[in-house]
Amino acid sequence: MAKLKVGVIGGGIVGASVGYNLSLYDFVDVSLFEKDQIGSGTTAKSAGTVCLFDDSLPHEFWEVRLYGFQTYTNMEKEERGSAGFHNTGTLVVCTDEKVEKYTRTGIALAKAAGYEAEYLTDPDEIRKHFPDINLEGVLGAGWTGEDGYFDPTVAANTFVKKMKANGGKVYQYTKVEKINMKGNRVTGLETNNSSFDFDVIVDASGPWTRYVSRMVGLELPIWHTKAEVFFLVPPNKKLDYQFPTLKYPRFYARPEGDNIFICKAHLTMDLTDPMHAGVWDPDALTPTGGTDEYFFEFLMEELEHHAPRLLNSGLAFSWLGYRAEPPDFLPILGDTPVEGYVLAVGCGGNGVIEAPAIGRDIALFVAYGEKSVLLKRLPLSRFEKQFDLKAVGVVQTPQ
């Protein structure tokens, strides 16, 4: 029997996971195209936090989160460093009742899965994990000691290494420039130096999908939101405690060596605010710099309120990435009105958490046509009524 030929566009954490999972099926012949290096896009700018729980993803997707965490920790167990794991533990600070309720459920879920997790209300206990905290207005905090953050660029490269070992082909520095079609069906693609025939093409191009999807005549309802990051040098250049992975409703932070990586929570972004969101050119992003005045003011205010001593931190450098955000802040997965064109996009601020489950489920769908709960829940068709998906080049309002 002829093998099913599948092309994956994009070698970020999502494309790498999709490619690896497809390579597990021996009747699938998978090729992955990355115009730059593996994991050099949004993935390289990510915080990479994969916590046993935080408020970034509804509990409805608990299995996605758990599967993500377990995939990376297993990767790390197989070969130390291969997922770039830093076990810092996570402190989720609850400043309102909604978050508190969410956190208590999260703690219960993590415990049920066999992890140590607790909801702290004793100020000294909370301060033990984050001595610089201002406890005014804090109801409590969730603590999970076994998680932290991963290096998604390293993990993407590990996925790709395994994919190659399974016979998958990987083309770096190879840009997909055209998707070939016959009627309403994809037949292959053209890169900057060659052309390929495929039965199925999986689009995992992250924020570039806004442009890649136009190659098949689709305009996807995905907006770019600014993901701005500051690297803080703590007062006296080094903290005298282990900084945790720290989650507040409006911002989050984690250690980066002796420094602190801090950014704005993706759910605080307003797709209708031109300062937060738009349709931009991810190729124009620079490796460092590019943050806005408003972000500085935002962080200043948050720190003033929640950890004033950290305002004396130095600002070593900053960077800006684009998250690919659909209007409901959840990914778009699976089939489209174009036959053979499959989506693994729109992962916004949770792509690292979600990539393992997305890869697993997209591969199952491509190989057997079977739709998992995740794919059934997050199809492109949920936006059909709201947006004209065929109005190529027309940017509609993200309401």
Add this chain to the structure above:
Amino acid sequence: MNIVVCVKQVPDSAAKVVAEGGRVTWGDAPLVLNPWDEFAVEAALILQEATDANVTVISVGGESTKEALKTALAMGCGQAILISDPALEGADSRAIAQVLSAAIQKIGDVDVAFFGKQAIDGDMGVTAAQTGRFLGWPVLSLASTIKLEGDKLVIERSIEEGRQIVESKLPAVISVSKDIGEPRYPSFMGIRKASRANIPVWSLADLGIHAPTPLVRWPDVVNPPAREVKTEIITGDSPQQIAEQLADKIMEEKVL
């Protein structure tokens, strides 16, 4: 205690310098605080932390120079003053030094004036010494540590053979080497303060001096001759063959 830091705004070190007809340009390269002066600011702030001194950062330059002064404010300097006057066009280092010394005297009661090692554009490395001469103060160059002991200033200088300890009475001019330690980054609080700072501008009239006559001229400035570089990519069937060819080439060219 009063400390002054003298800083210069210069084109970013990544800027490409073009010399044409004796004139130097850097294109539209971003202007930054002279990197060596960041060490001078760091030294001033270290001394400030130890003594609770007042730190004033000053610069001679145009309106854009306020940005370099703001960087120094964001790092932690208390206040900034810009000295700007159209009559300073074409000034030499002696003229700059004379202006700086007049400004230091106008600030009054200054105990230490810090300078960078050199400016990365002019590269003369003389302004500290010339300013010291105008002020009649001792000049201690290339300090790597700084301490105040009673009414004496004690500095360490890293020299090739080891370290030299030097003491001096105040007031004094000190130029700072990079061994003072990594300059601190601007802090949140500092950046906010700097962005709101109103930097006073002093003219020559405010200093009560006339435009100093430049004594040194730069009749010509040229770029170094372009170097010819030949690139050859060695190909072969196996890594071993490529390595052998590479080894032969290295021997041939007498690199080894």
